[in-house]
Amino acid sequence: MKKKFLLARDTSEINLPRASDDTSDIVLNIYRGGPNQKPENSYDSYRVPVSRWTTVLDALIYAKERLDSSVAIRYSCRMASCGSCGMKINGIPRLACYTKISELGTHTITCEPLPNFPLIRDLVTDFQEFFDHHKKIQPYIQNLHPDPSIDKLSEFEQTPQQVDEFLQFSYCIKCGLCYSACPTVATDTKFPGPQALAQAYRYFADSRDDAVEKRLSIVDDKHGIWRCHFAGSCSKVCPKGVDPALGIQMLRSHMMSITKKPKKRLAELRETSREGS
Amino acid sequence: MRESTVMKIHYVTGLAALLTVAVHVMMRVITPFSMSLEYENVVANYQNILYSLLLESILILVSIHGFNGLRVMLLELRQDAKWEKFVMLFTLTAMLVVIGYGTRTIIIVSG
Numbered sequence: 001m002k003k004k005f006l007l008a009r010d011t012s013e014i015n016l017p018r019a020s021d022d023t024s025d026i027v028l029n030i031y032r033g034g035p036n037q038k039p040e041n042s043y044d045s046y047r048v049p050v051s052r053w054t055t056v057l058d059a060l061i062y063a064k065e066r067l068d069s070s071v072a073i074r075y076s077c078r079m080a081s082c083g084s085c086g087m088k089i090n091g092i093p094r095l096a097c098y099t100k101i102s103e104l105g106t107h108t109i110t111c112e113p114l115p116n117f118p119l120i121r122d123l124v125t126d127f128q129e130f131f132d133h134h135k136k137i138q139p140y141i142q143n144l145h146p147d148p149s150i151d152k153l154s155e156f157e158q159t160p161q162q163v164d165e166f167l168q169f170s171y172c173i174k175c176g177l178c179y180s181a182c183p184t185v186a187t188d189t190k191f192p193g194p195q196a197l198a199q200a201y202r203y204f205a206d207s208r209d210d211a212v213e214k215r216l217s218i219v220d221d222k223h224g225i226w227r228c229h230f231a232g233s234c235s236k237v238c239p240k241g242v243d244p245a246l247g248i249q250m251l252r253s254h255m256m257s258i259t260k261k262p263k264k265r266l267a268e269l270r271e272t273s274r275e276g277s
Numbered sequence: 278m279r280e281s282t283v284m285k286i287h288y289v290t291g292l293a294a295l296l297t298v299a300v301h302v303m304m305r306v307i308t309p310f311s312m313s314l315e316y317e318n319v320v321a322n323y324q325n326i327l328y329s330l331l332l333e334s335i336l337i338l339v340s341i342h343g344f345n346g347l348r349v350m351l352l353e354l355r356q357d358a359k360w361e362k363f364v365m366l367f368t369l370t371a372m373l374v375v376i377g378y379g380t381r382t383i384i385i386v387s388g
């Protein structure tokens with residue numbers, strides 16, 4: 001790996017808050033280049049001062065603002081909500097804004113673009129294919145057979161147990177870390193990936209949705225849900241505590257007719273809520 | 278055929294193959310191992326109708342399970358319509374040829 005050290009210019013006049021006394025320097029290796037570059041010559045190294053709470057994203061922003069403005073990174077919320085700062089940090093897909101330098105336990109941090117995504121430049125990857133897979137499973141509630149006996153519009157009521165069926169899967173922020181960690185996605189580009197399949201389960205398990213057959217027929221394909229090898233790496237890297245591997249297995253067990261959908265008819269629910277009010 | 282139906286067949290044949298192969302191995306232990314592979318004993322086994330049926334079911338179960346497994350692996354290698362069609366035809370033909378040839382052997386020896 002060819003390293004090129006770039007040192008900070010004099011920052012004394014720039015009035016940025018200085019880290020507290022317990023700062024130390026780390027070496028930040030950043031993958032540089034576009035889609036056709038040879039990976040072995042593609043890292044630039046920067047010396048960055050960090051303190052206890054510095055995140056990898058803070059270090060990258062420091063490098064971009066003070067050392068080399070040409071570094072391409074993507075971020076927005078800086079609080080693990082938007083899912084745009086995913087990258088491989090010291091070999092593992094993580095969110096840069098959610099990874100503290102101190103928790104990595106080393107003074108050398110290497111940032112690379114997410115695998116399984118086409119590279120745009122440096123640490124920025126193209127999410128088009130990933131979002132296409134997500135859209136394909138129709139990730140929205142569909143109530144195809146509303147109860148005709150109900151003339152008045154009312155809310156879709158759910159019991160806490162019904163919410164629990166899908167709640168953890170609705171925490172997904174579409175950061176793509178699971179997709180980049182999946183060994184099947186690495187070889188099969190038509191495989192929807194753990195994120196889309198977990199979302200298929202999320203809507204399948206939602207008692208307000210009744211497009212079960214429609215959605216299942218989308219994932220029940222030669223390159224669909226059956227190609228999951230249950231490596232489990234998706235669940236390991238998810239920063240939001242979603243367990244996509246679990247969602248996939250739940251959906252598969254339903255398709256194998258081992259479990260039945262724990263759904264109550266919408267009309268029954270509304271009936272109960274009307275009686276209660 | 279839906280992929281879920283194919284995979285149901287895949288899992289069922291896998292389990293059934295495990296069971297039938299286990300019975301087959303157990304039956305080998307009835308006679309001392311070296312004797313069980315003697316020419317006369319092998320031919321005599323084939324002439325037992327139940328044993329022939331067991332062999333035939335092992336042949337069918339393992340072929341279906343094995344060639345479908347091969348199809349799944351090959352599908353992951355490349356993703357284009359031509360390749361998918363080729364993989365489908367190749368594995369199906371290979372499966373039928375193996376089952377046909379094996380059945381022929383069983384019928385000839387048991388006859």
Ligand code: SF4
Pocket residue numbers: 171172173174175176177178179194195198234237238239240241242244
């Ligand atoms: S399941 Fe987790 S890792 Fe995958 S996209 Fe959603 S939040 Fe990111």
Ligand code: FES
Pocket residue numbers: 075076077078079080081082083084085086095096097098
């Ligand atoms: S910047 Fe939004 S998740 Fe990291």
